[in-house]
Amino acid sequence: MKIYKELNTDIVVIGAGHAGIEAGLAAARLGCSCVVITLSLDCIGNMPCNPCIGGTAKGHLVFELDALGGEMGKAADATMIQCRMLNMSKGPAVHSLRMQSDRAAYRAYMKKAMEDQKGLDLIQDEATEITVEDGKVRSVRTALGFEIFCRACIIATGTYLGGKIYVGEAQKENGPDGIAAANALTDSLVELGVPIRRFKTGTPARVHRDSIDFTGLEVQPGDPSPVPFHFGDNPDELNNTGICWMDYTNEETHEVIRRNLDRSPLYGGVIQSIGPRYCPSIEDKVVRFPERKRHQFFIEPCGENTEEMYLQGLSTSLPLDVQYEMYRTIKGLENVRIMRPAYAIEYDCCDPLWLAATLESKTIRGLYGAGQFCGTSGYEEAAVQGLVAGINAAREVKGEDPFILPRSSSYIGTLIDDLVTKGVQDPYRMMTARSEYRLLLRQDNADRRLCDLGHDIGLLSDDRYAMYQENKARFEYETERMRQDRIKVSPELNAVMAEKGAPEVTHTMTVADLLKWPHIEYSDIEQFDRNAPEQKDITYKAAVEIKYEGYLARLNAQIEKAKRLEDMELPDDLDYSSITGLRIEAAVKLDQVRPRSLGQAGRISGVNPTDISVLSVWLFRNKRAYRHDNS
Amino acid sequence: MDTIAGIATPPGEGGIAIIRISGDDALEVASKIFIPKNKNRAIKNAKGYTAIFGTAVDGDTELDEAVALIFRGPRSYTGEDEVEIQCHGGNMAPKAILRAAYREGARPADRGEYTKRAFLNGRISLTEAEAVAEMISAQSSQGERAALSLMKGSLYRKAEEMKAGLITAEANISAAIEFPDEAPDIDDAEIISILSETRDGLEKLLKNYSTGLAVMRGVPVVIAGSPNVGKSTIMNLLSGTDRAIVSPTAGTTRDVIESTIDCDGITLFLSDTAGIRDTDDAAEAEGVRRALDKVSDTALLIAVFDQSKKLDEGDRKLLETAEGIPSVAIINKSDLENRIETGEIKKRFAEVITISAIDESSREEIVKAVHNAIGVNGLSPDAGLLVSERQRSCVERGLGAVNEAIEAIEYGITxxxxxxLIGEAIESLAELSGENVTEEVLDDVFSRFCVGK
Incomplete structure (x- = not known):
C-alpha cells in the first residue's frame, strides 16, 4: 500500500467509540500527543444499540470512570433525557444509575470534547496495518495513505473490525449504522501473532414513533429527583422529561418466532461465533424459556429530535418479513413501521489473555487493546478499558510506572483482572455478582475510592479534587456527628418506628444507633436529626457507611487477608517450565497468562492450590537470588 | 498467617498431650490461656526454645498443670511463632485447653495445616511433606478407610444437595439485581424457605459429628467390672488374641491393658481394668482406683456383671460411676444360674445384653450393642458424616452464614x-465437598495429614 503522508505522534488510537474516546482524551490530557483514527467523524461516541448509559454494575463503572477523570459521565449528564436509579429496594451496594441519552446529542458532545482537546488530532480514515520493529510498535498505516509513527497504539475497533451483519438470510460485510467495516487490519494483526477470534452480538429494530399506538401501554417516567453521574453537575439542570413505555410479547409472537427459527442465522447454523449470554435475543428467550407466556420489553426514544424508537428486549436476527410479522403481533405495534431492521453482527476481537493488566500486549510493546476488541460487551465496559489503556500508554511513553487497579478498589479493576486472568468465553458484561467486594464497591463511595488516584495520575483537575476533598471532610464530619448527636424519645419517633416495624425506643439514642435498627433508613429519621446540614447528599452517604459498618469491616478484613497473596509479586520473565514440582498444565497456563502476583495466579483456571504452594516456595527460596541477579 | 491450634498427640490415652498453637498471634493466644508459676516470666517475653511451667486456664477456670514450650519463627516446625502446651493426657484436659485457645482467637487447624505452613515457609520440601503424609496414611486401618469412603460419598451428596438449594436462592437474587427490569422480584418467603432447609441439614450434620469422629478416629472403650466377671475373656473375644492374662483366679489383671481392635468397621481402643472391689492389698487398691478413674473419663464403657452372683459393693460402685457415661452392660455367664438383680442394671443402662463370653458366637451380640451405643446403627446410610475438624469447621461457617442471612432478611437488611452472606455459605459448602474454590488453598496435597502433624 502506498504511503502519501507521514505523521509523528506519541500515541495512535484506532477507533473513536466509547473506548477510543476515553483512551484518546486520557492520553492527551496526560500530556501526550495523540492521533485518533475513526471511520467516520459523524459517528464518534455512537450508540449502535441501546441509547442509554449505566444500569446495574455499569452505572458503577461510570461513577468510577468519573472519579478517575473520564468523560462518559459528563457526556451522559449533558445529553440525558431520562434518569432512573435502579434497585432502590435492594440495598445501597446495588443502587445503579441508568440514563437514557439523546444519541445524536451524545455524539455531538463527544466529537466536540475531542476536537477541543489540546494535543489530540482526529483523522477520518481506516487503519489497515500496524508495523512493529524490535518487538515494539512503530507505526500505523491507513487505507488512504497515512503512515503515523508512534510509540504506542491502542486498538479500540469495536464491532467494526471484520464486521458482518446478518438479517435472516441476508448478509452484508458492514459495521453498524451504515458505516463500512474495517477489513484489512485483522490480517495485519494475525501476522503480528495476535490471537484473533470471532464474537457476535445483536440489536433490535428502530421503529417510527407514529406507527406505535401507545394507548394502554404502561408509562415509565424518570425518577422524581434525578442524580448526575458527574460529580459537580447540578441535578437541577438535568433534562429528565423523556418517557419510556413497557410492553409485552405474547404467545402469538412466540409462535411466529418458533415457526421461523430455521431462518435465523444463529439457529440455522450460519453464525457460529459466540454471543453474549446475558443479552439474549428474543428468539433465545423463547427457546430457552418455553413455559413463559410473555416477555417484557421497553419502548425507548432514541432522542429528542428524532422519531426513532428503540425496542429494548426485542433484539433479533430473523429475516425482515419475520421481524414485521413478529413485531406486529404485539399490542401497540400492530401497524409498526421499521426504520432500521434488527440485526446480528459478527466481528473480530482478541483473546484478552494476550493482554497484561495494563491492557498492553504481552508480546508487542506499546500495543494496547480496549473495549469490544478485548472481548467485552457494553459502552461502559469499553469506556473504562479505554481510560486504563490511555493512562498506561501515556505512562509508558513518559517512562512512568504502570497503572493497575486492584479488584478490591473498583469494578474497573475487577473487570480487567477477570479479562486478563480468566479470559472470556463470550462477550463479557459487568455484573455486581462478579465482585467479591461488592458491598464496598458502591456508587456512593466511588469518589472516596478513586479520586485520590485520579488526581495522582493527573487526570482529575485541582478544582475537581478540591471539591472532592471538601466533600470527604464533610463526609467524615457527618459520620462522626451522627455517632454523637442524640435523638430523644418522642411519640412522633415511636410512631415512625412502629410504622417501619422497628421496636419502640425507650431512651435517648444517637442517630447512628437508630440507623442500626432493621428497616430504619436515614430518610425515616431525618426529621428528628435536628443538627443535620441543609444539604443532605453527604449525610445520606454517611448513613450508608454507618448502617453497613459491620459488613464492611468484615470485607476489609478479607481484603487484608487477600492482599498478602496480591503483594507477592512474580517476576515477568519467570521460566515456569524450570520450576520443579509444578504440573505441566499449570506451567503452560501460567506462561500464557504471566500473572504479576501469586494472588492473580490463584485465579487462573487450571492452576490449582498445590501449584500455588509450589510457586510460593519457589518465590521464598529465590527472592534473594532473584534480587541479586537483577540488581 | 492467622493463628491455628490443634492437639498434636494422637487421640485417646497417653501420659502427655500436646496442644500446638502456630501463627502471628501464637504467643498472644498462649499468654491468655497459660499462667506461668513464676510471676516474673511471661510467654510474650520468652526467648525461642524455652520452657515455662505453669497452669493452663480458660478465663478464671484452671484447667491443668502444664508446660509451655516457646518457639520463635522462623526457628520452629512451621517457621512461624509457635507455642506447644504440654498437659496431662486423656480426653478432658487437652480438649478444654484447645477450646480455650479457640476462644482467645485461634482457629481450628485444618488437616495437615502445620505441615502446609512448614512447607510454605520453606522449612520442608514437598517430597518430605509427602513422605509424612504416606506415613500417616499407612497407620490407619483398612476398616476405617472403607467406612470413611462410604461416608464420604454420602456427605458429598448431602453437601451438593444443600449447595444446589443455595445456588437457586443466589441466582434468584442475582437475576433481580442484575436485570431489575426483566427478572421477577425477590420473594422473601421463598428465599427463607430454602435457607431454613439448608440450616436444618447443616445442623443435622453437626449433630452427627461425634459419630463421624468415632467412625474415623476410633473410640476409647473401658471394660470394667468386679474381679473375675470375665472382662479379660470379653476383651480377648473382641480382639481375637490372648492379650489379657486370663485365669480363673480373681484379681489377675492388676493394671490397665490396652488394645486396638477393629469392631466391624469401628476402631475401639480397649482398656481392660483391674477388677473393682474393696481390697487391702495396696497394689490392687491402686489398680481399682485407676480403673474407676478410667471409667469416669472414657468415651464408652463396657460394664461387665456376673449373672450367677448378687450385685456386690464393687458392682454398685461401678453402677454409680457409670451414671451419665455412654455404656453397654454385659451380663456374663448366662450358662450359670441367674441370681443377679437384672432390673437394677436395666435402670442404669440403655444397652443391656446377657451372654456367655466363652461362647464365641456371642461376639456378634456385643458388637451390635457397642454400635448401638456409639450411634452408628441409628444412622441411615445416606446421612452423611463429618469426619474431620476441617469439615466440621466448614459446616459451622456455612451454618453461621445461613443463620445470618435468615436473620438479615427477617430484620429487613437489604x-x-x-x-x-449466601455466597459465603455456598463457599463453605463447596469447600466441604472438596471443590476448588477461591478460598480453598493448598488442600490438595495436605488434606492427607492429621490435624496435629
Missing part, C-alpha cells in the same frame, strides 16, 4: 448484603 438483599445486597444477604446476597453476600
Amino acid at each position: 438483599y445486597d448484603a444477604v446476597h453476600v
Whole structure:
C-alpha cells in the first residue's frame, strides 16, 4: 500500500467509540500527543444499540470512570433525557444509575470534547496495518495513505473490525449504522501473532414513533429527583422529561418466532461465533424459556429530535418479513413501521489473555487493546478499558510506572483482572455478582475510592479534587456527628418506628444507633436529626457507611487477608517450565497468562492450590537470588 | 498467617498431650490461656526454645498443670511463632485447653495445616511433606478407610444437595439485581424457605459429628467390672488374641491393658481394668482406683456383671460411676444360674445384653450393642458424616452464614448484603465437598495429614 503522508505522534488510537474516546482524551490530557483514527467523524461516541448509559454494575463503572477523570459521565449528564436509579429496594451496594441519552446529542458532545482537546488530532480514515520493529510498535498505516509513527497504539475497533451483519438470510460485510467495516487490519494483526477470534452480538429494530399506538401501554417516567453521574453537575439542570413505555410479547409472537427459527442465522447454523449470554435475543428467550407466556420489553426514544424508537428486549436476527410479522403481533405495534431492521453482527476481537493488566500486549510493546476488541460487551465496559489503556500508554511513553487497579478498589479493576486472568468465553458484561467486594464497591463511595488516584495520575483537575476533598471532610464530619448527636424519645419517633416495624425506643439514642435498627433508613429519621446540614447528599452517604459498618469491616478484613497473596509479586520473565514440582498444565497456563502476583495466579483456571504452594516456595527460596541477579 | 491450634498427640490415652498453637498471634493466644508459676516470666517475653511451667486456664477456670514450650519463627516446625502446651493426657484436659485457645482467637487447624505452613515457609520440601503424609496414611486401618469412603460419598451428596438449594436462592437474587427490569422480584418467603432447609441439614450434620469422629478416629472403650466377671475373656473375644492374662483366679489383671481392635468397621481402643472391689492389698487398691478413674473419663464403657452372683459393693460402685457415661452392660455367664438383680442394671443402662463370653458366637451380640451405643446403627446410610475438624469447621461457617442471612432478611437488611452472606455459605459448602474454590488453598496435597502433624 502506498504511503502519501507521514505523521509523528506519541500515541495512535484506532477507533473513536466509547473506548477510543476515553483512551484518546486520557492520553492527551496526560500530556501526550495523540492521533485518533475513526471511520467516520459523524459517528464518534455512537450508540449502535441501546441509547442509554449505566444500569446495574455499569452505572458503577461510570461513577468510577468519573472519579478517575473520564468523560462518559459528563457526556451522559449533558445529553440525558431520562434518569432512573435502579434497585432502590435492594440495598445501597446495588443502587445503579441508568440514563437514557439523546444519541445524536451524545455524539455531538463527544466529537466536540475531542476536537477541543489540546494535543489530540482526529483523522477520518481506516487503519489497515500496524508495523512493529524490535518487538515494539512503530507505526500505523491507513487505507488512504497515512503512515503515523508512534510509540504506542491502542486498538479500540469495536464491532467494526471484520464486521458482518446478518438479517435472516441476508448478509452484508458492514459495521453498524451504515458505516463500512474495517477489513484489512485483522490480517495485519494475525501476522503480528495476535490471537484473533470471532464474537457476535445483536440489536433490535428502530421503529417510527407514529406507527406505535401507545394507548394502554404502561408509562415509565424518570425518577422524581434525578442524580448526575458527574460529580459537580447540578441535578437541577438535568433534562429528565423523556418517557419510556413497557410492553409485552405474547404467545402469538412466540409462535411466529418458533415457526421461523430455521431462518435465523444463529439457529440455522450460519453464525457460529459466540454471543453474549446475558443479552439474549428474543428468539433465545423463547427457546430457552418455553413455559413463559410473555416477555417484557421497553419502548425507548432514541432522542429528542428524532422519531426513532428503540425496542429494548426485542433484539433479533430473523429475516425482515419475520421481524414485521413478529413485531406486529404485539399490542401497540400492530401497524409498526421499521426504520432500521434488527440485526446480528459478527466481528473480530482478541483473546484478552494476550493482554497484561495494563491492557498492553504481552508480546508487542506499546500495543494496547480496549473495549469490544478485548472481548467485552457494553459502552461502559469499553469506556473504562479505554481510560486504563490511555493512562498506561501515556505512562509508558513518559517512562512512568504502570497503572493497575486492584479488584478490591473498583469494578474497573475487577473487570480487567477477570479479562486478563480468566479470559472470556463470550462477550463479557459487568455484573455486581462478579465482585467479591461488592458491598464496598458502591456508587456512593466511588469518589472516596478513586479520586485520590485520579488526581495522582493527573487526570482529575485541582478544582475537581478540591471539591472532592471538601466533600470527604464533610463526609467524615457527618459520620462522626451522627455517632454523637442524640435523638430523644418522642411519640412522633415511636410512631415512625412502629410504622417501619422497628421496636419502640425507650431512651435517648444517637442517630447512628437508630440507623442500626432493621428497616430504619436515614430518610425515616431525618426529621428528628435536628443538627443535620441543609444539604443532605453527604449525610445520606454517611448513613450508608454507618448502617453497613459491620459488613464492611468484615470485607476489609478479607481484603487484608487477600492482599498478602496480591503483594507477592512474580517476576515477568519467570521460566515456569524450570520450576520443579509444578504440573505441566499449570506451567503452560501460567506462561500464557504471566500473572504479576501469586494472588492473580490463584485465579487462573487450571492452576490449582498445590501449584500455588509450589510457586510460593519457589518465590521464598529465590527472592534473594532473584534480587541479586537483577540488581 | 492467622493463628491455628490443634492437639498434636494422637487421640485417646497417653501420659502427655500436646496442644500446638502456630501463627502471628501464637504467643498472644498462649499468654491468655497459660499462667506461668513464676510471676516474673511471661510467654510474650520468652526467648525461642524455652520452657515455662505453669497452669493452663480458660478465663478464671484452671484447667491443668502444664508446660509451655516457646518457639520463635522462623526457628520452629512451621517457621512461624509457635507455642506447644504440654498437659496431662486423656480426653478432658487437652480438649478444654484447645477450646480455650479457640476462644482467645485461634482457629481450628485444618488437616495437615502445620505441615502446609512448614512447607510454605520453606522449612520442608514437598517430597518430605509427602513422605509424612504416606506415613500417616499407612497407620490407619483398612476398616476405617472403607467406612470413611462410604461416608464420604454420602456427605458429598448431602453437601451438593444443600449447595444446589443455595445456588437457586443466589441466582434468584442475582437475576433481580442484575436485570431489575426483566427478572421477577425477590420473594422473601421463598428465599427463607430454602435457607431454613439448608440450616436444618447443616445442623443435622453437626449433630452427627461425634459419630463421624468415632467412625474415623476410633473410640476409647473401658471394660470394667468386679474381679473375675470375665472382662479379660470379653476383651480377648473382641480382639481375637490372648492379650489379657486370663485365669480363673480373681484379681489377675492388676493394671490397665490396652488394645486396638477393629469392631466391624469401628476402631475401639480397649482398656481392660483391674477388677473393682474393696481390697487391702495396696497394689490392687491402686489398680481399682485407676480403673474407676478410667471409667469416669472414657468415651464408652463396657460394664461387665456376673449373672450367677448378687450385685456386690464393687458392682454398685461401678453402677454409680457409670451414671451419665455412654455404656453397654454385659451380663456374663448366662450358662450359670441367674441370681443377679437384672432390673437394677436395666435402670442404669440403655444397652443391656446377657451372654456367655466363652461362647464365641456371642461376639456378634456385643458388637451390635457397642454400635448401638456409639450411634452408628441409628444412622441411615445416606446421612452423611463429618469426619474431620476441617469439615466440621466448614459446616459451622456455612451454618453461621445461613443463620445470618435468615436473620438479615427477617430484620429487613437489604438483599445486597444477604446476597453476600449466601455466597459465603455456598463457599463453605463447596469447600466441604472438596471443590476448588477461591478460598480453598493448598488442600490438595495436605488434606492427607492429621490435624496435629
